[in-house]
Amino acid sequence: MHLLADPETWVAIAFVILMGLFAYLGVHRTVLKALDHRAERIRNELEEAKRLKQEAAKVLADYKARRASAEREADEIVTSAKAEAERIAADAKAKMEDFVARRTKAAESKIALAEAQALADVRSAAADAAVQAAATVLSQSVKGSLGEDLVAKGIAEVGRKLN
Numbered sequence: 001m002h003l004l005a006d007p008e009t010w011v012a013i014a015f016v017i018l019m020g021l022f023a024y025l026g027v028h029r030t031v032l033k034a035l036d037h038r039a040e041r042i043r044n045e046l047e048e049a050k051r052l053k054q055e056a057a058k059v060l061a062d063y064k065a066r067r068a069s070a071e072r073e074a075d076e077i078v079t080s081a082k083a084e085a086e087r088i089a090a091d092a093k094a095k096m097e098d099f100v101a102r103r104t105k106a107a108e109s110k111i112a113l114a115e116a117q118a119l120a121d122v123r124s125a126a127a128d129a130a131v132q133a134a135a136t137v138l139s140q141s142v143k144g145s146l147g148e149d150l151v152a153k154g155i156a157e158v159g160r161k162l163n
Contacts, residue, residue: 131155 003009134154
C-alpha cells in the first residue's frame with residue numbers, strides 16, 4: 001500500500017488518465033491540425049516575404065537604372081548647354097569683332113575723306129591767297145594794260161595749277 005500513498009504515483013495515474021481521455025476525444029488531432037495550420041501560415045508568410053523581397057529588389061534595380069539614366073541625361077544636358085554657351089559666346093565675339101572692324105573701316109574712310117577734303121580746302125585757300133598776293137604784288141609793280149594782262153594770265157595759270 002505504500003505505493004498508493006505516494007502523491008507522485010497519483011499524479012502519474014492522473015496524467016495517464018488525462019492523456020488517455022485526450023487520445024479518446026481526439027485532442028491530439030486538433031492540436032496537430034492547429035500546429036499544421038500554423039506551420040502552413042508561417043510557410044505562406046515566408047513565401048510572401050520572399051516574393052516581396054524579390055519585388056523590392058526589382059524596384060530597387062529599376063530605381064537605380066532610372067537614377068543612372070537621369071544622371072547621364074543631366075550630364076548630357078549640362079555638356080550640351082556648355083557647348084551651346086561656348087558656341088553662342090564665340091558667335092557673339094565674332095559678330096562683335098566684325099562690327100568693330102566695319103566701324104573702324106568706316107571711321108577710317110570718313111577720316112581719309114575728311115583729310116582729303118581738308119587738304120583740298122587748304123590748297124584752295126592757299127591758291128586763293130597766292131593769287132591775291134600775286135595780284136597785289138603785280139598790280140603794284142606793273143602798271144597799265146600790260147600789268148593787267150599779266151595779272152589775268154598769272155591768276156588763270158595759278159588757279160589751273162593749284163586746283
